[in-house]
Structure formats: structure tokens, C-alpha cells
Amino acid sequence: MRDDFSQSVKDLLGNRVGWKCSNPNCRKPTRGAGVEKTNIINIGVAAHITAASKGGPRYDENITVQERKSFENGIWLCQSCSKLIDSDEIRYTVDKLKRWKDISEQIAVLELEDVTVLKNDKDAELIRFYVQCFDRPAFRDRICMEGRMEDFDKAIEDTIIALNTGVLRTRDGSILKKSEGKSIIASPVWREKLDTICDMLVALRKRLKIAKKEGAYSTYGEGEVMYCFYDRNLEEWFDFTREEILKILSSVCEEIGIHGLYFPREPHKW
Ligand SMILES: [Zn+2]
Known part of the structure; x- marks a missing residue:
């Protein structure tokens, strides 16, 4: 039996x-x-x-x-x-087998914890890189302070590329830093937030293209070019959208425990 x-x-x-x-x-x-x-x-x-x-x-x-x-x-x-x-x-012996069992159960738990810690570290490292990508005038200053709209558009395009590939190009086209694209972020919540940010960046570029076609803004000044938006709502939309983008990004920063970015750079005093 x-x-x-x-x-x-x-x-x-x-x-x-x-x-x-x-x-x-x-x-x-x-x-x-x-x-x-x-x-x-x-x-x-x-x-x-x-x-x-x-x-x-x-x-x-x-x-x-x-x-x-x-x-x-x-x-x-x-x-x-x-x-x-x-x-x-x-x-x-019985003692030896019981020791094996004990050790293996502990290893199984350690393996689980280890992977989680590693993934979180990797995620945090990527987020730090992305924050760097957003720390530029195109995301920190009001649209009325922008120089050339072409540069503004290029800065947004470069940021989309950086989020998707981990490569940040400078305005002269050289590669500033190589990391990895947001698709390898392990946390589904963070990945979703970054996807949303990307969609908003694409929307900014599209809206700018339409604005240009419709002549919604004009340039003035020599050398240091300034912009004048005829459509006040549109001007506000550009600022509001970038403020929202940085809010989403900063909510991820908060979870990691690093400083987020705020728009505009200096709180506007009325
Ligand atoms: Zn075996």
C-alpha cells in the first residue's frame, strides 16, 4: 500500500x-x-x-x-x-532533502523579487531620459515666446522619435543620447501614459500645420523673430496642451521620486 x-x-x-x-x-x-x-x-x-x-x-x-x-x-x-x-x-538523507526544499522555496521567491526590482530600475532609468528630452524651450515656454515655428515643430518631432526609439537628436541633427523606446517599459500604466503623451505631441504638430496653412499666426521682427497668433483660443490650446503633457509626465516622475517638469517654466504672474 x-x-x-x-x-x-x-x-x-x-x-x-x-x-x-x-x-x-x-x-x-x-x-x-x-x-x-x-x-x-x-x-x-x-x-x-x-x-x-x-x-x-x-x-x-x-x-x-x-x-x-x-x-x-x-x-x-x-x-x-x-x-x-x-x-x-x-x-x-531526510535532513538534506528538507534543506533542498527550504532553499528552493526561498530561491523561487527571490527570483520573483529580483525581476521586479530590475524591471523597475530599468523603467526609472528610461523615464529619466524622457524627462531630459522634454526639458527644452519647446515644452517650457509659452508659444508667444517661441522663435522660429519650424524649430518648434522640429523639437516636437525629435521628442516623438526619442520616446519611440530612445534616440534624441539635437537641432543640428547629431545624436545626443541613446536609450530605448517606450515600448520596453514594463509598467503598463506608465507605458499608457507615455503613449498618451505621444498622441498629444502628434496632435500639436498636426494643429501647427493647419495653423500655418490658414495663416493663423504671423511673424514680426528681424533676427529675433516673434510670433503673433490671431486666434487667441489656438494660442491658449498650444500652451494648455503642453501643460497637460508635462502634468502626465510629472505624475510618473512623482512615482519614481524624481523632479517633474512644469509648464511654463516660471509661474505666470498676472
Ligand atoms: Zn533535478
Whole structure:
């Protein structure tokens, strides 16, 4: 009579070690996708620490049937390690197997935490780079203070490219810094915010194009060119949209604990 584990005990044993072999020197994955969509390949074994039946390896007659079938008496191993531990009882003692189980459960948790920390660090690094991209007159000054509208448009285009590719070009076309595009941001919330910012930047460029066609603004002055918008609402829209963009960006900065950017650079005094 074998005191086998129930399915739920087997699942718990595997789950708690991330379905990897609990021999710390092995750590082989034991589960993967089968060819059929619903199929799972399993090469793992819920092994008994003290044998399931009399005469088996490390059999302990002093424990109850319930204890023998319990989670405490099991260890998740790959097939070769499960054969290994049963082939040498002196080498693979009850204490040793319990230590393996303990260590593997701890490693499984550490692996989870590690990945999260790494991803957050990477995200924060990318956000810092993007903030740098926005720290320029095109996003910090009111539209009435802009120099050439072509430069304004180019600055927005460069920022869209920087968000999408991680490459920030300066106004003379040289590459200022290379990072990575927003698509690799791990946090879905941050990625969505950056996507929204990108859409708003595209809208700014489109609106500027229409404004130019319609002659919504005129230039005056020699050398230091100034702009005059005939449409006050449009002028306000350009400022309001950039203010909103920086607000969204700054909400991400706040979560990372770095300074955000504000529009306009200096609070306007009326
Ligand atoms: Zn193994």
C-alpha cells in the first residue's frame, strides 16, 4: 500500500518552487507548453522525502499515513534527481532533502523579487531620459515666446522619435543620447501614459500645420523673430496642451521620486 500524494499536494509542491527541480545544484525547469494548446509537458515528480511504502528509501514507520501523504513529506524534483535521491539513501538523507526544499522555496521567491526590482530600475532609468528630452524651450515656454515655428515643430518631432526609439537628436541633427523606446517599459500604466503623451505631441504638430496653412499666426521682427497668433483660443490650446503633457509626465516622475517638469517654466504672474 503506497501513501501517494493527492493532486493538490503535488501542485502545491511544484508551485512553491516555480516548477523547477528542488535540487539547488540542478534547478531544471520541469514544465512547459505541449504541442496541443491545452497540453502541458511535465517532467517533474512529487517525490517522497520518507518513502510512500514500507521498504522504500528513508521509510519512517513512526509517522501516520496522513503525515506521509502530506505536503511536509514531499519535494518537487526533476525525473533524474528523483532517481538520484532514491539510489543513495546515505547520501540523500531526510535532513538534506528538507534543506533542498527550504532553499528552493526561498530561491523561487527571490527570483520573483529580483525581476521586479530590475524591471523597475530599468523603467526609472528610461523615464529619466524622457524627462531630459522634454526639458527644452519647446515644452517650457509659452508659444508667444517661441522663435522660429519650424524649430518648434522640429523639437516636437525629435521628442516623438526619442520616446519611440530612445534616440534624441539635437537641432543640428547629431545624436545626443541613446536609450530605448517606450515600448520596453514594463509598467503598463506608465507605458499608457507615455503613449498618451505621444498622441498629444502628434496632435500639436498636426494643429501647427493647419495653423500655418490658414495663416493663423504671423511673424514680426528681424533676427529675433516673434510670433503673433490671431486666434487667441489656438494660442491658449498650444500652451494648455503642453501643460497637460508635462502634468502626465510629472505624475510618473512623482512615482519614481524624481523632479517633474512644469509648464511654463516660471509661474505666470498676472
Ligand atoms: Zn533535478
